[in-house]
Amino acid sequence: MSLLVVGSIALDDIETPTTTRTNVLGGSSVFFSYAASFFTDVQLVGVVGEDWPQEHTEMLEARGIDTSGLDIQEGGKTFRWRGKYRTNMNDRDTLEVHLNVLEKFSPQLSEQAKRTPYLFLANGSPQTQLDVLSQAGGPELVVADTMDLWIETQRDELNTLMKKLDGLVLNDSEAKLLCDTENLVEAGQQILKMGPKFVVLKKGEHGAMFFSEHEVYVLPAFPTPDVNDPTGAGDSFAGGMMGYLAEQKNYEPVTLKKALAYGTVLASYTVEDFSLDQLKKINRNELDSRFKAYQQMLTF
């Protein structure tokens, strides 16, 4: 089943305690769509500037990702993020952000995009997310991500959005902010009452929690010793999750749990190298092997 993602595309400069990499491909919709492309056809909607290297488009196309929704703005510059990870590799400081073309981005869905059955609204303002959702012709499954900035500055729009969602994916710190509690179980249950049918709390190196009316569960991260760059891990997680659901053509509880597990495994690859570098090295067989190892790890 086809999956559409609308979100940011970035060129990142990343500093870790051991390495600095500049001008690497990033952005929520890029990590998302690459991870999802292990499972299904993906359409990507996003904006870049004229500094955008054509090779990135070719690489995405070669993965079967439909980039016809990529808006290349002449005279504009691609969104840029510069960040530095602390020694724990979990916390990071943003050193520079240049929104550039992203600042006035108003996504327009093509006729084909409007018919997508599965829609992921990657991180963007709730206002923009609502606008995209209003263009789509009633997708079967709509899941969105959000972040602290929008919780603080567009709470009303976010509240409106949440009532229209099947699922909301957000970080633990964002859930705490949204609910004004330090207890994640409580936070997850509170967010359910705000509208989404299910909530996924991403806890970084500590895995993810799932909440729905009848279920609460936690899945740990897959323990990899090679953590080199966590950028994009959360978006890869979401991409793996949504990609698997689209492949399975359903979002029953049993499928959803497997989808979270696939998301977890994809995130574990993403952190092993910069940008998409590790994801590019693996194929579906390797992904499935790690999935089985993960399943085995949790069997007792």
Next chain:
Amino acid sequence: MSLLVVGSIALDDIETPTTTRTNVLGGSSVFFSYAASFFTDVQLVGVVGEDWPQEHTEMLEARGIDTSGLDIQEGGKTFRWRGKYRTNMNDRDTLEVHLNVLEKFSPQLSEQAKRTPYLFLANGSPQTQLDVLSQAGGPELVVADTMDLWIETQRDELNTLMKKLDGLVLNDSEAKLLCDTENLVEAGQQILKMGPKFVVLKKGEHGAMFFSEHEVYVLPAFPTPDVNDPTGAGDSFAGGMMGYLAEQKNYEPVTLKKALAYGTVLASYTVEDFSLDQLKKINRNELDSRFKAYQQMLTF
């Protein structure tokens, strides 16, 4: 199979964001032995003062815990700890510590205690732990806990101890301190090289990690919305783990993983109320039900 624990016994004053409780029963060997008593006979070795309420001894005895190793020192006062939890309920500040009788405690094992097949050296100085170990007549399985204080002040003794251990149980922050790394997978693997055949890293609300020569795995905490007092969760975890191993009379990898899962479930009960209050309310059937729910939670 019989299990011996040597460790602290305390009377605690605990402040949480919502409640203050004074003079409640605590201490590593108390939580440990109560949790272990769901599975097996336990002998407790520890010291208290003349302020020790006899009712606590009776309560432990009623659980089948052998308290003949309880040293009640006339004229002495029981170890006291006063602590305050922050709003996240995971971090805490120690407001007062009075070692009292614990300061000069030099545990003496009875003839029966010396023959224990399973030995747990709960938190205490590595020097004391080594001394206890030298008294024991070659137990089959020896597992110890340690803490930041000893990592910082008795590193040589701790190094000697680690070479004699089957297992070491410690908190994530302590593992990072011991190995001077923020990467827990790396830390666990480094500690293995220091001597223990297996290492268990406790991550509080994020569960536990296990390391041995051929295995690395993570088990999440059981998600309970009712976190009222985390004191003793780590010791209950260790008690559940060791108790289950003693019940099963083996510590094969498959048994060890189940033991960690039982430890996780016991810890989830402990945090739901102060002191042993929640553990006192449950029986083995309820424990097994939550164990099965936990197993189910991790099945996909």
